[in-house]
Amino acid sequence: MSSPEPDAPPDALTGHPRQAGAPPDAADGSFLDRLSSDLPDLRVLTDPDETEAYRHDETPYLHPGRPLGVCFPTSTGQVQAIVRLAADHRVPLVPRGAGSGLSGGAIAVEGGLTLVMTGMDAILEIDAENLCAVVQPGVINAELGRAAGEHGLFYAPDPASYEWCTIGGNLAENSGGLRCVKYGVTRDAVLGLEVVLADGSVIRTGGKNVKDVLGYDLTHLFVGSEGTLGVITEATLRLLPMPSARLTLLCFFGTVREAGQAVATMTRDGLVPATLELLDAFTIRAVDAALHLGLDADAGAMLMVESDAGGTAAEAELELAARAAGACGATSIVRSADPAEADWLREARRRAHWSLEQAGVARMDDVGVPRRRVPEMLAAIERVAADQGMRIGVFGHAGDGNLHPTYVMDRDDPAAEARIDAARAAIYAAALELGGTVSGEHGTGVAKRGYLEAQRGGDAVRVMRAVKAALDPLGILNPGKVL
Amino acid sequence: MSSPEPDAPPDALTGHPRQAGAPPDAADGSFLDRLSSDLPDLRVLTDPDETEAYRHDETPYLHPGRPLGVCFPTSTGQVQAIVRLAADHRVPLVPRGAGSGLSGGAIAVEGGLTLVMTGMDAILEIDAENLCAVVQPGVINAELGRAAGEHGLFYAPDPASYEWCTIGGNLAENSGGLRCVKYGVTRDAVLGLEVVLADGSVIRTGGKNVKDVLGYDLTHLFVGSEGTLGVITEATLRLLPMPSARLTLLCFFGTVREAGQAVATMTRDGLVPATLELLDAFTIRAVDAALHLGLDADAGAMLMVESDAGGTAAEAELELAARAAGACGATSIVRSADPAEADWLREARRRAHWSLEQAGVARMDDVGVPRRRVPEMLAAIERVAADQGMRIGVFGHAGDGNLHPTYVMDRDDPAAEARIDAARAAIYAAALELGGTVSGEHGTGVAKRGYLEAQRGGDAVRVMRAVKAALDPLGILNPGKVL
Numbered sequence: 001m002s003s004p005e006p007d008a009p010p011d012a013l014t015g016h017p018r019q020a021g022a023p024p025d026a027a028d029g030s031f032l033d034r035l036s037s038d039l040p041d042l043r044v045l046t047d048p049d050e051t052e053a054y055r056h057d058e059t060p061y062l063h064p065g066r067p068l069g070v071c072f073p074t075s076t077g078q079v080q081a082i083v084r085l086a087a088d089h090r091v092p093l094v095p096r097g098a099g100s101g102l103s104g105g106a107i108a109v110e111g112g113l114t115l116v117m118t119g120m121d122a123i124l125e126i127d128a129e130n131l132c133a134v135v136q137p138g139v140i141n142a143e144l145g146r147a148a149g150e151h152g153l154f155y156a157p158d159p160a161s162y163e164w165c166t167i168g169g170n171l172a173e174n175s176g177g178l179r180c181v182k183y184g185v186t187r188d189a190v191l192g193l194e195v196v197l198a199d200g201s202v203i204r205t206g207g208k209n210v211k212d213v214l215g216y217d218l219t220h221l222f223v224g225s226e227g228t229l230g231v232i233t234e235a236t237l238r239l240l241p242m243p244s245a246r247l248t249l250l251c252f253f254g255t256v257r258e259a260g261q262a263v264a265t266m267t268r269d270g271l272v273p274a275t276l277e278l279l280d281a282f283t284i285r286a287v288d289a290a291l292h293l294g295l296d297a298d299a300g301a302m303l304m305v306e307s308d309a310g311g312t313a314a315e316a317e318l319e320l321a322a323r324a325a326g327a328c329g330a331t332s333i334v335r336s337a338d339p340a341e342a343d344w345l346r347e348a349r350r351r352a353h354w355s356l357e358q359a360g361v362a363r364m365d366d367v368g369v370p371r372r373r374v375p376e377m378l379a380a381i382e383r384v385a386a387d388q389g390m391r392i393g394v395f396g397h398a399g400d401g402n403l404h405p406t407y408v409m410d411r412d413d414p415a416a417e418a419r420i421d422a423a424r425a426a427i428y429a430a431a432l433e434l435g436g437t438v439s440g441e442h443g444t445g446v447a448k449r450g451y452l453e454a455q456r457g458g459d460a461v462r463v464m465r466a467v468k469a470a471l472d473p474l475g476i477l478n479p480g481k482v483l
Numbered sequence: 484m485s486s487p488e489p490d491a492p493p494d495a496l497t498g499h500p501r502q503a504g505a506p507p508d509a510a511d512g513s514f515l516d517r518l519s520s521d522l523p524d525l526r527v528l529t530d531p532d533e534t535e536a537y538r539h540d541e542t543p544y545l546h547p548g549r550p551l552g553v554c555f556p557t558s559t560g561q562v563q564a565i566v567r568l569a570a571d572h573r574v575p576l577v578p579r580g581a582g583s584g585l586s587g588g589a590i591a592v593e594g595g596l597t598l599v600m601t602g603m604d605a606i607l608e609i610d611a612e613n614l615c616a617v618v619q620p621g622v623i624n625a626e627l628g629r630a631a632g633e634h635g636l637f638y639a640p641d642p643a644s645y646e647w648c649t650i651g652g653n654l655a656e657n658s659g660g661l662r663c664v665k666y667g668v669t670r671d672a673v674l675g676l677e678v679v680l681a682d683g684s685v686i687r688t689g690g691k692n693v694k695d696v697l698g699y700d701l702t703h704l705f706v707g708s709e710g711t712l713g714v715i716t717e718a719t720l721r722l723l724p725m726p727s728a729r730l731t732l733l734c735f736f737g738t739v740r741e742a743g744q745a746v747a748t749m750t751r752d753g754l755v756p757a758t759l760e761l762l763d764a765f766t767i768r769a770v771d772a773a774l775h776l777g778l779d780a781d782a783g784a785m786l787m788v789e790s791d792a793g794g795t796a797a798e799a800e801l802e803l804a805a806r807a808a809g810a811c812g813a814t815s816i817v818r819s820a821d822p823a824e825a826d827w828l829r830e831a832r833r834r835a836h837w838s839l840e841q842a843g844v845a846r847m848d849d850v851g852v853p854r855r856r857v858p859e860m861l862a863a864i865e866r867v868a869a870d871q872g873m874r875i876g877v878f879g880h881a882g883d884g885n886l887h888p889t890y891v892m893d894r895d896d897p898a899a900e901a902r903i904d905a906a907r908a909a910i911y912a913a914a915l916e917l918g919g920t921v922s923g924e925h926g927t928g929v930a931k932r933g934y935l936e937a938q939r940g941g942d943a944v945r946v947m948r949a950v951k952a953a954l955d956p957l958g959i960l961n962p963g964k965v966l
Contacts, residue, residue, distance in 0.1 A: 313792070369692065460687065467704075
């Protein structure tokens with residue numbers, strides 16, 4: 001195994017490597033000329049005022065490159081032609097969906113061409129008899145959910161951005177969400193893919209078979225690879241029978257550590273609720289101030305537990321959860337009165353990051369730990385906040401061990417970036433010390449690639465680089481991301 | 484992407500490629516000398532009378548090579564040293580567990596060294612609070628199940644050979660089982676691995692985090708790769724809370740197609756039972772003759788449906804199943820009277836292949852189709868049996884679309900191999916025509932590699948070869964398997 005390319009020099013501001021630069025022959029216009037002559041129907045933007053909207057994702061603190069252009073393919077054939085041309089001209093390609101990503105996986109690369117996949121937004125099939133859907137990558141997550149719902153089915157992965165993020169982006173990042181604790185992440189929902197490779201050839205992996213072991217599992221290699229190994233142009237996704245209506249339990253605690261202890265207890269008790277979300281005091285107050293929900297503003301933490309097990313099983317599940325919360329010192333335990341209120345609470349949880357942003361510049365982070373280490377991780381975050389003298393809100397999918405420490409800084413703090421960098425380094429170190437991960441569900445992108453070797457080890461990264469070099473020998477697919 | 488090596492010439496008997504031969508410098512004894520001097524504590528067998536027991540798996544119709552030797556590593560460090568030495572001497576390595584495989588993934592390679600991993604059989608940890616186990620590859624599947632059970636937990640994947648197959652073999656083949664319809668296959672149960680690579684370095688993938696998206700997902704690449712990309716020396720596996728006791732329903736039908744229709748109906752109705760197994764008339768009679776269960780010997784087919792949903796949910800699930808069976812023409816529907824009887828029936832189903840073997844030489848095959856195509860696949864198997872004038876028993880995990888057509892031949896039929904080859908070619912063609920797979924859960928090994936390109940397509944196989952070449956550039960890891 002050989003390392004295909006040395007690391008790019010680090011970005012002075014963020015401590016992460018810069019985007020790979022474009023090769024000399026890309027900027028001479030011949031690539032764009034060929035693109036428009038070969039693909040006259042392809043919409044291409046090159047005016048920087050127009051391409052600007054497609055340079056960023058939800059990582060305003062990162063520094064995207066300036067793209068040669070932005071194009072909007074509408075078919076697999078167009079994607080193939082674009083990739084072949086880019087390979088000939090050594091032009092980097094950046095596939096992207098709605099730009100809701102939180103690790104910079106979709107930010108523009110200097111001298112590259114960005115492929116906005118939102119035009120390939122057809123739900124090709126809801127195959128109710130096989131419990132699956134076949135979709136193009138530009139389909140909005142929530143739209144797939146609604147289409148499945150018309151057949152009494154549901155699509156489980158539900159990132160907070162589900163009303164606007166695309167399935168293609170979800171696949172690229174292996175996105176999580178609130179329902180993962182019971183139903184798994186995006187990877188668990190993927191049965192098959194159509195992928196355009198770096199040489200323009202197109203392959204199909206998997207299909208509609210729920211069991212299929214012939215050859216290597218390429219499907220799961222492409223999921224989460226952020227467009228660095230191929231461009232996903234179609235996906236076959238698992239749907240599930242629509243679960244029963246949810247019952248919701250809210251448990252309030254004096255301290256976040258007690259809430260964390262309750263999460264660990266519920267896990268140990270074998271509870272697999274449909275949702276097990278945590279909000280700390282800071283986040284509760286921010287959510288309540290922004291959305292006026294009447295939450296207990298004096299509480300130190302809150303757990304939201306939901307069951308969709310149906311009937312007596314759901315009652316039993318919440319009873320078990322309430323008992324665990326009580327044993328861990330819950331100050332109050334309330335059942336949500338009606339489904340509309342539960343929907344509202346869940347939406348409030350999804351808007352936690354937005355709510356914290358009302359208090360200043362909020363940067364959401366994303367770490368994970370083995371579930372029983374949640375109390376220790378929460379304690380470590382508190383310690384970092386105290387050490388750095390900064391506010392760090394915490395919320396997240398506690399039932400998965402996946403927490404979102406969110407750094408909240410004054411808008412005019414000139415040292416904000418440096419202080420955030422110090423805090424995240426300390427939080428990542430704590431997560432790794434606990435056997436955790438520096439990215440639970442937000443991907444690697446640009447934001448986390450500097451931590452890849454620390455977590456995975458040099459030899460594992462060498463394997464990843466060897467796989468990358470094998471599939472993309474010219475390095476044109478989303479360079480500077482993941483690796 | 485480049486193809487690392489041309490296909491080996493086909494084996495005249497089976498139509499599949501022969502094992503790669505050993506390079507000239509392996510057989511001169513220097514490799515074995517170094518092995519014993521470098522690793523004096525390593526048990527090594529070289530006498531052909533002793534190594535014979537480790538040449539085969541459960542594919543007596545395949546033709547293994549003659550190994551240089553068979554060794555029994557007891558630590559990751561020993562495996563590393565063996566791999567490094569083998570790389571120096573270009574000696575092929577074949578890792579194996581109990582040899583229960585059904586596709587030849589573990590059969591010996593000419594001039595190679597077989598690594599019997601059964602000595603690395605420690606359950607290192609049952610981490611009840613994180614719902615996971617850390618095990619060495621030689622642990623028997625059922626022993627892990629029993630150890631988990633002591634903590635009120637269970638390990639879901641349960642191949643029919645669960646009482647003697649190893650976790651390492653399950654990982655290598657991505658094994659399935661009876662419970663997959665609800666709980667997924669081996670891949671779905673793997674959180675992390677320790678793997679010795681082709682250069683002797685050791686990596687860890689994943690860990691105890693249920694959500695972890697940093698870098699490429701190597702875990703799922705190694706699972707199902709049959710030792711061709713690395714040697715798995717440890718695994719972290721997901722455990723689940725022990726489900727409720729099972730309720731069992733047996734549905735008898737006049738024809739196998741009606742049973743298949745009932746499976747499709749149950750799937751469409753959103754039923755996710757813990758078990759949904761099908762036995763055809765031939766298999767029912769064989770099982771009953773061998774085990775004296777008092778099954779309806781006149782039935783054309785039987786479905787075994789189990790629910791572990793607990794309480795009223797389980798009752799509702801079986802009620803739904805019974806209604807679907809009735810609507811599809813079930814001739815009788817009976818509830819199993821007690822748990823012991825259900826265990827007995829499940830064991831009978833697991834012994835279906837063995838029961839068919841009482842009727843002659845039985846070769847179990849393994850195809851999968853999208854679930855609603857089960858009736859069509861069953862019809863195709865009937866057609867092939869009629870066309871070839873042979874007996875083909877069918878049983879399998881119908882709820883997964885995974886069927887085991889089993890060719891039963893007279894013991895003295897000289898044309899048996901040729902007739903089986905013709906039948907399997909016709910059955911695979913039918914499965915692929917229905918969007919299915921030629922291997923639902925038995926792996927690729929040697930038995931199915933000839934069909935890899937037909938199912939996956941040339942470009943996808945090229946990607947697999949590129950991955951193989953990137954991770955094992957010398958081609959020493961289980962050559963001639965999968966690819």
